[in-house]
Amino acid sequence: MPTAQIEKKPRKTSGSPYPLWFFLPAGVIYGVLFLVPTFASLYFSLTRWNLFNSTFIGFENFLSFVQEPFLIKGLINTVIFAVSTALLKTIIGLALGILLTSNIRMRGLLRTIAFFPILVSTIGIGITFAVMMHPTRGIINVSLELIGIDGPGWLTDPTLALYSVAFVEVWRGVGLASVIFIAGLVSIPRDYYEAARIDGATKWQQFKRITLPLVQPATATVMILSFVYGLRSFELIWTMTKGGPGFSSDVIASVIYKQYQAGFYGLSTAGNVILFILIAVMVMPLVAYFNRREVDL
């Protein structure tokens, strides 16, 4: 089993082949255009702000946001959406990655097809799927009817809408996940599999002992990215259901957007801060977990 070389020996700062100023170009752009406005918005989250003028009102926005009637529901929906899409993207992405790096015919074509959904903008996908999920005329229910099933209202049934959107999100994102997995999978040296085969290891053993541990960085990347993306996700939900019917597929990001749309800028900024804290609380442990695993390897 190969192990990543972790250099323990301390290095001298001067003349390092890895100069710290390499951080600089990215750091300046990021700091000025992202961090500065973010800190400014922390102040605005404590004000009643209509863009034209702002009145300092302390934590009232946070109170008011927490009292939003559908916040709890939005919170639960956010977690359901993020967890289910992240898990499915990881599992299906890995499966597709293995399939598309295996000795399969038409590999190039298949890779191209799986990546297709990424090419279309979220808005385009949202419009298309909303139409295909139409309860009476949509292709999905029309097809189901052919085999005698009475399809549900995918986006109009309040208990189902969120899951339908999650499905589309997985459809959209799985191509990217599998590309990341493919890049990870091909960097695993073939010799290991050869050696394992000679030792008589089954396919499953090879998968468990070689593939899974060595593709770990890709797994971490896919999982963290899709989880964070899922927590922040908004565009697809907005184009497909607008958080509806009623409030049934609202997530925190859509609640925030609605406050923003209504012109409650202070309130929506406060919601942003809350969302950030929430994401940090949920993602940090995941990141720490993967970092530990990486060192263990």
Place this chain on the structure above:
Amino acid sequence: MTIRLNKLLLGTTAAGLIATAAAAETELTFLVDVAPDTIAVFEAIIDAFEAQNPDITVEIETRPSGGEGDNIVKTRLATGEMTDVFLYNTGSLFQAINPENFLVPITDQPYADNIIDSFLQTVTAGENVYGVPTSTAMGGGIFYNIPIYEQLGLEVPTSWEAFMANNQAIKDAGMVAVAQTYRDTWTSQLFVLSDYYNIQADVPDFAELYTMNEAKIATTPAALRGFEKLQEVYEGGFLNEDFGAATFDDGLRMLANGEAAHYPMLTFAVGAIQATYPERLNDVGFFAQPGDDADNNGLTVWMPSGLYIPQSSENQEEAHKFLAFVASVEACDIQTATIGAQGPYLIKGCTLPDEVPPAVADLLPYFQDGGQTAPALEFLSPIKGPALEQITVEVGSGIRNALDGAELYDNDVRKQAQQLGLPNW
């Protein structure tokens, strides 16, 4: 036209980064939302305006409509990046963009005298008037399919009871009585908003009390009726099967083709029917949303968007010229020629052609007889809660009952009132 084409060529070849203002010419920038009708009308008006003012060109820039568009307008006003002229709502949304700080008053301009008073009220803030009407007044009520009415021998209802009886008769005949289109959530609000004439008939000062936080929808029986009507229509089983997924376009199609008998909507929809189903235009009629009292039947009226000049404009003189042109009889005639007559104009002296579509012909009497119209609540009170369309979708789909919905909405408007800094909230 050639000028614009040249500009485009230059723009695409020379990196699009180069500003290309021609020498002795003023270019007015103009932000509008993307409804195709709006753009068609303005393109025609601009062509005529440019013909009369060869030294001015007007460049249309588009923005999304709805809430996204509201944000664009607010952001650009606040950051001083607004175009020279822009199109925006009147009434409560107009109040929310802080007109006194950002817009140029037109009170003393001669063309302001051409505008009918009922419109002026909706673009007045403090002492001053700020906007010019861009289209006709609209009614909010119920469109109906004339062939279905003839086939079943129905009469246009003047009371809610009669309306529901018609619905029952249509349902019994195996047809869809009411089209609802909740995929476009905004369309779910019509039964509630178009009921304002009936609220005002019962509680004449409701808007004032409501703004002062002294009357609530849930506790004012007349105001609650709108929500109840929405619930009754759902519970009667009158809706099209796919009401949750249908769009505004579907609603118009069902109405025009006789797939549904009624569709509650604003009368600007006549323009969309004309564009998509011109051969069915004569099959569509209109009536005001009936109240419980058949003897007091009237229409809730909406005002069109206005044209405004932001204080940040550097071409205010030319902008006034353009507004003056839009506020002229000539501009009304251009609009009629481009998309047809849709309702009464708000510019003095503008007339409608003798031949108008039946829905418009049904609309006009409410205005002529006097005393039979009331402005929609959003033109009388600055408060309109942002979640109304979600709540009306819930009430209209049986997820929530009328009283619950009204209470939730009363709660929703609180934030709006606080944001506007209204007293007593």
Place this chain on the structure above:
Amino acid sequence: MKQLRPAILGCITLVVFCVIFVVPFFFIALQAVKDRQGSSLLNFSWPSETQLWQNLVDVVQARDYQLLLAYFNSTVITVFSVTGLVIFAAMVGYVLQRRPSKWNKYVNFAVLAGLMIPPAVVPTIWLLQQIGLFKTIHGMILIEIAYNLSFSILLYRAFIATVPRDLDEAARIDGAKPLQLFFRVILPLLKPVTVTNIVVQSIAIFNDFTNPLYYLPGKDNVTVQLTLYNFQSQFSTQYHLLFMNILLVTIPPLIVFIFFNKQIVEGMTAGAVKG
């Protein structure tokens, strides 16, 4: 028998993939050739007569050939911001992975924060105005770089770990300076992940809707996703033109993908040999 299995597996997969991934595109293409009434039904029926060319012309000509200008603007933004992203992110990911320093935890935190914090729109606009970058293409490029850095850094950091350190040492012994080491030795070895970065980021930026909407207003600054709004509004949607427009703005990402698709495969074989 041994030869047959991959072929059968390939065929089955192809059929499944077609149903799952291709049908929606077929749907888009189908709507794009209908007329307005036919497309407003939004079903799968074959149109009685197709009007592909007419719709194409209508979409391209709409608003004074706005689509062409949009193609141009979006391409400029995409090319420059992706170039910046690849270089800057690879530099950060490289040093971050190679050199343990007290800065690392701050950089890591900043990377995560960049992924997690939703950008604050209005303060950003004010800032851009202050430094004269609002409503400019280069301002937009910098914004795209700032917002997408985290994702790219994360990708690079993960894969720089797979590049053996021996190579750095060998190059240093040959007398390579840090910049030479990075650009001549490391960056070429990162080709697979760079290709992934280019493909993913260029598509995301080309398809970006919200950011240009806020930071790049102005008729001459239109980007491709904004053209979709020419045909849909709150009140009326011309679906046939909308879907034609979706189809047309999907072509550039498709070209990028087809072009780099080969590179992905090449880069991957290189990666496999290297291992």
